[in-house]
Amino acid sequence: MESAVGRGSTFWAEFALTESPIERLEREIGEAPGSADRGASRKPSLVLYIEDNLPNLKLIERLLAHRPR
Numbered sequence: 001m002e003s004a005v006g007r008g009s010t011f012w013a014e015f016a017l018t019e020s021p022i023e024r025l026e027r028e029i030g031e032a033p034g035s036a037d038r039g040a041s042r043k044p045s046l047v048l049y050i051e052d053n054l055p056n057l058k059l060i061e062r063l064l065a066h067r068p069r
Contacts, residue, residue: 013048020046 003009019027047064051057 001009001011049057049060051060
């Protein structure tokens with residue numbers, strides 16, 4: 001965390017890299033349902049977005065709905 005009076009604060013978190021649920025499913029049962037639709041070269045991404053302003057959250061949800069990856 002970094003914080004400066006009158007300027008605001010910046011928070012960050014670091015997480016260990018783990019196997020995604022899709023990768024685990026593919027490993028356990030072979031090709032996951034719908035994986036042919038995703039394309040071989042594109043892996044799904046995870047976005048962590050923390051927001052305390054509801055209109056901003058709704059905006060991000062709408063933007064991300066157009067980019068399911």
